[in-house]
């Protein structure tokens with residue numbers, strides 16, 4: 001019989017290449033030398049025996065000319081050359097597999113087809129899953145016959161599909177005399193049932209199978225049936241020294257392949273630890289479970305793809321879920337908060353402890369009972385505490401999100417049966433508020449989203465997610481996660497998808513995504529933008545409601561009104577699908593501004609003043625070794641600039657990402673927020689008129705904005721609210737521009753310290769910019785000649801583009817030879833256009849991590865005004881030269897330049913220039 005057992009690569013051993021044989025023989029010898037009684041040897045011997053056996057069968061199978069699904073086979077071979085499994089089956093291939101299973105040519109074909117059906121179809125509400133569930137139901141009900149799949153088998157296979165399209169059929173089958181018991185068994189471990197819970201509950205009044213299911217859910221059998229959390233784990237260490245950011249795990253230039261986890265994982269570490277993937281593979285082939293160890297792990301963007309890649313290399317296959325792994329162990333001296341959460345959500349185990357005694361190749365024991373890390377010779381290397389307390393349950397459940405969904409199903413069933421809340425699960429130790437407890441602004445906003453007066457730091461809570469954003473390099477992954485979560489309709493009030501990261505220079509995978517993703521989003525009643533519309537945040541901010549909470553799959557999702565907690569695509573999908581999100585409430589740091597801005601000083605200088613003054617106060621260090629960062633994982637709460645427009649305020653909240661903060665708030669006046677909302681209502685009405693979908697979702701948001709405007713009121717912090725630190729900044733003390741220097745957003749310096757540095761390219765664009773910045777740059781460039789410097793200009797949205805064209809600024813940009821890009825992220829993301837390698841750059845964008853916007857580029861970050869002047873001069877100006885140009889060209893035109901887009905005051909609003 002053909003061996004269809006999946007291998008470590010996730011595809012059947014029958015499809016492995018013969019070229020591995022020599023390697024496998026060496027591997028066998030190597031392991032034999034290490035110790036004949038070692039259990040890993042036995043496992044490997046079995047694997048090699050069966051792999052070789054199945055290859056023999058597969059060759060026979062091919063020689064007999066029985067290969068079906070020819071195109072798929074070619075694809076399998078192509079991927080095999082790369083050492084990765086094929087993509088999951090498309091709906092068309094799934095249909096073909098099902099049809100062929102009704103009349104397979106012989107046993108070998110039958111076994112192979114069955115393997116494909118069971119293991120290679122994505123679960124949940126993937127379209128292929130729909131085809132699979134429909135066919136299995138036909139087999140179960142006798143409408144279709146297959147020699148390979150009996151009616152009972154069909155119910156069993158339906159039970160492995162996690163939820164979604166299989167659920168309705170299983171619920172119906174509960175009524176079947178023959179198959180009802182089996183259907184009940186299948187549903188007992190299915191937790192993604194959503195509204196079908198009510199159907200099962202109703203049926204349980206008259207149907208014993210349904211009653212069994214409800215009882216099982218109430219007793220948490222979906223959880224108790226899983227293996228217990230281990231007492232200890234034996235692991236082989238793969239360690240990377242220093243800081244490993246998410247771009248090291250998931251390089252931006254490979255963003256196109258993110259949804260294809262095995263393919264994307266090939267690029268893991270390519271510039272930071274290029275030998276890593278091979279070393280990990282070797283350790284695994286020796287039979288070890290591998291721990292990824294680093295000093296500082298997962299800083300930078302909130303990339304789920306980073307975690308996916310790590311899990312792919314160190315994790316375990318998930319039965320019936322193609323091309324995805326979990327249960328990997330990540331050990332870090334420090335693990336960045338979002339990466340930590342993403343690992344929890346991915347069913348991995350993040351452990352923070354002293355890693356100085358661990359080196360690549362060490363075999364260690366993680367002893368969870370004693371909380372110690374030992375070498376295999378018994379030497380204790382360090383101690384650790386598993387945090388959060390619920391981590392054991394999360395790991396056992398296959399991830400934090402599984403645990404939340406399953407736990408809520410159990411409690412729902414218990415409540416329906418009149419039982420108390422289950423004590424099966426570990427409960428978090430939430431801090432208790434004191435009488436008259438004072439709360440910060442962020443604590444009040446999150447409290448409101450949880451139905452409480454406030455939420456104290458350290459509280460594990462589940463705030464309502466009013467707005468969720470998704471951008472295009474993570475969008476396809478979010479879509480996959482939504483399918484896995486069996487989401488057919490968003491429960492969040494507003495889910496918005498942008499195309500800003502891929503619109504300018506789409507790869508063929510992007511083109512496909514531009515066509516398919518909008519429908520996927522709008523079918524679920526989300527709002528889809530269009531390629532070329534512009535940057536996610538410049539749009540999403542315009543769809544917000546005051547004092548509400550949201551999230552987004554882009555680490556710069558930093559609402560200027562309300563608060564957002566950016567997250568990986570798994571959590572974003574969860575927030576979109578379920579309308580709430582798990583959150584361990586972070587502490588806050590208060591940044592208090594006072595005084596007045598000096599002439600020539602911009603908001604970007606204020607942004608850079610935060611790290612500048614934090615360094616002076618000893619709250620932040622630039623050095624990586626023993627780095628101090630008071631903002632890391634905390635909420636930055638800013639006040640003292642109440643008259644900012646909301647568009648301006650975003651420059652400050654946006655930059656909280658560079659501080660590695662979990663979120664940010666800014667106290668604004670009700671007038672500023674009201675102005676913004678009125679403008680946004682006009683924009684949303686125009687979107688509906690122009691055919692943007694899902695129109696009802698936009699209508700509902702307009703209604704909610706109008707409701708707020710009827711009685712404008714904003715939450716305010718209590719006077720006695722407590723903060724991890726308070727940083728006071730007197731704006732009068734900022735006397736010259738401040739820049740972030742290469743290549744660290746925390747390495748801020750005064751302009752006078754770096755004046756005269758040659759600059760080859762400048763970029764005015766990104767979500768840090770608004771229309772005022774482009775007008776200011778235009779005024780500085782007006783009447784000037786082509787400079788030597790390459791100048792890039794990218795307005796954030798098409799509305800900015802239209803207005804700038806209307807006001808004649810585009811002709812100024814062309815006069816000085818600027819390369820003007822379509823609205824979107826452009827250079828900022830570095831996955832599309834890039835600066836020339838090894839150049840010096842001044843940019844208005846958000847980040848300047850190594851290689852982000854150009855290989856070996858040295859990137860300074862500063863204001864649009866400074867960037868425009870530098871573009872003309874080809875070097876960073878002296879403070880006097882800077883002030884001189886500002887006084888001549890910007891200050892006299894201030895009123896005209898710093899005027900923001902007020903769609904409600906534009907008469908007939910147009911979204912484009914035409």
Ligand code: SF4
Pocket residue numbers: 500535536537554556765766767768824825828829845846
């Ligand atoms: S402009 Fe830059 S920071 Fe902003 S969303 Fe795009 S890539 Fe991210």
